[in-house]
Amino acid sequence: MAAMLTMGEVAKHNTKEDCWVVLYGKAYDLSKFAKVHPGGAKLITNAAGMDATAAFDPIHPKDIMEKLLKPDIMKGVVDPATITEQYVVKAPAAHKPVQKKKSKSSSEDDEVIEEFKKPPLAAMLNTFDFESVAREVMEPQAWGYYSSGGDDEITLRDNHLAFQRITMRPRILVNVKDIDLRTSFLGAPASLPLYFTATALAKLAHKDGEVGIVRAAAKAGVTYMLPTLSSYTLDEMLEARAPGQLMFAQLYVNPERSRSEIYVKKLEAAGVKALFVTVDAPQLGRREKDMRSKFTQQGSDVQDGDEDEGAVDRSQGAARAISSYIDAGLCWDDVPWLQSITKMKVLLKGVQCGEDAVLAYKAGLKGCVLSNHGGRQLDTSRPGIEILPEVMEALREAGAKMADFEVFVDGGIRRGADIFKAVALGASGVGVGRPVLYALASYGDKGIVRMVHMLQDELQMVMRLSGTPTIASITDKHVLTTNLADHIVCLPTDNLSNRTYESLQPAARL
Secondary structure (H helix, E strand, C coil), X not given: CCCEECHHHHCCCECCCCEEEEECCEEEECCCHHHHCCCCHHHHHCCCCEECHHHHCCCCCCCHHHHHCCHHHEEEEXXXXXXXXXXXXXXXXXXXXXXXXXXXXXXXXXXXXXXXXXCCHHHCCCHHXXXXXXXXXXXXXXXXXXXXXXXXXXXXXXXXXXXXXXXXXXXXXXXXXXXXXXXXXXXXXXXXXXXXXXXXXXXXXXXXXXXXXXXXXXXXXXXXXECCCCCCCHHHHHHCCCCCCCEEEEECCCXXXXXXXXXXXXXXXXXXXXXXXXCCCCCCCCCHXXXXXXXXXXXXXXXXXXXXXXXXXXXXXXXXXXXXXXXXXXXXXXXXXXXXCCCCEEEEEEECCHHHHHHHHHCCCCEEEECCCCCCCCCCCCXXXXXXXXXXXXXXXXXXXXXXXEEEEECCCCCHXXXXXXXXXXXXXXXXXXXXXXXXXXXXHHHHHHHHHHHHHHHHHHHHHHCCCEHHHCCHHHEECCCCCCCCCCCCCCHHHHHHCCCCCCHHHC
C-alpha cells in the first residue's frame, strides 16, 4: 500500500540530486529521469518539491508515469489538504505562436513582416496546404518534433518522391460511371484503403490531441491506430469512440514485459481489432531539427554546467529520451510471447525487406507494415512503397495468401494517386501520420475530416481516369515501376518549363 505523504515532506526533496515532483496527487522521485527528460532537466528540477500537475497536464497523459517508468519511483500519495498554493507550479500561460509571413515592399529590397492570417478551411485543396498552415500556427518546438527526420532527412524526402517514380498506365473504355472506394482491413470493412497511423504526443498539434483524431476518424469513416506514446490516456481515447468504431493499436514493447501485457490486455478488452508492434525502433533516430529546437529553447542555461558527466544531453530533443522505454532486446524469439498475450491479430510495423516479411508470415503473424518510421530512423533506408514489390514477390514465393497475411504501407502518402499506386502494387491499405497532425494543428478535427475527403475525391478521380471502378480492380497492370528503385533519375533541362511555369503556392503563402 502506498505511503501517505504531506507536501511538507515532499518539499524537502527539492534539489536536482534529490528531486521529487507531485503529479495528480502522487509523489515521484524524478532525480534520474530529469537527466533524460525530452524537454530538458530544468523543466523537472525547477519543480522539485512541488506539485507540477498544472504544468504537466497540457501535453502529457495522466498515466504516462505508470506506462513508462519503474514502479519504485512512486513514493506515495499526497494528502490533498496539504497541497497549498505555495507548493503548486502554475500552468504556463497560453501561448499562440507568432503568425507572420514575409512580403516584399514597393522598394523590392525591403521585407515587410505581416501578421499571418490563417486561410479558411475551404481554401485547403490538398494535404500540402495543411502542412503550410501548420508550420505557421504551431509552436516552433512542436513543429520541430513533428517535421523532423533522421540525420540528413534523405529518407524523409524520398518517402514521397518514390511515389513520383511510379507512373500510371490507365485503361480506356471501362464503365467508370460508379466508383466504389470500399475495401476491408483484416476482415473488417473500410470506407477506403487508408487508416490513421499512430503518432506520438498529438497535444503538441492541438489541445484535443488524440481525442480529436478519434472523433475525426469516426466522422470520416477511417480506422485510427492508437499510439502507445499518446498525450491522452488510453481510457480517454477509448471514451471518445463512436459506437462500433473500429480501432487498431500500436505497441512499443516495454523492457518490463508485464507492463506491455497489462496494456495489451486492456486494448483487447476494449475491442481493439489488431495490434501493430513497432519493430524499427530499438533506438530512436537522431532527429537534428528536433534536437536543435530543444537546444535553442534552453537559452543561456545550457552553459551552467548542471548536467552530470555522461548524462544524456538535454538538447537531444523529444525523441531521444523515449528510447529508454523501448525494449532493444526484442527479437524473433519473442513473437510467440506476443501471440500468447492476446487474441487480437498481431502485425509487425516497420518491416523493410522481403526476407523479414516472409519470416513474419511463417511465424503466424497476420501481416506487416512496410515502414521506415516516417523517415525518422535509419536515414537512406528505402521508402515503404519501394519495398512493396520485393515483399509481395517474396510472399508469393513463400506461398502466402493475402487473406492470411496482409501488407500495409506508410510514409510519404500525400495524394489519392499515392493510395492507388500502393494498392496496385499489393498493399491492403496505407497509413497516414503527419497529414493528420498538420490538419489537426491547422483546423482541429474538422481539418482532418476535410483532408480525408480530399484524398477520397482524388482517389475517385484517379480510379475513374485509370479505368478501375473498384478497389479490387486496381492491379499492378495499372502502374509502371521501371524507375522505382532508381533514386537518381537524370532528366534533361526543360528551359521552356523553367522559364515560363509558375509553380503552385501553398495556401498559407497566398
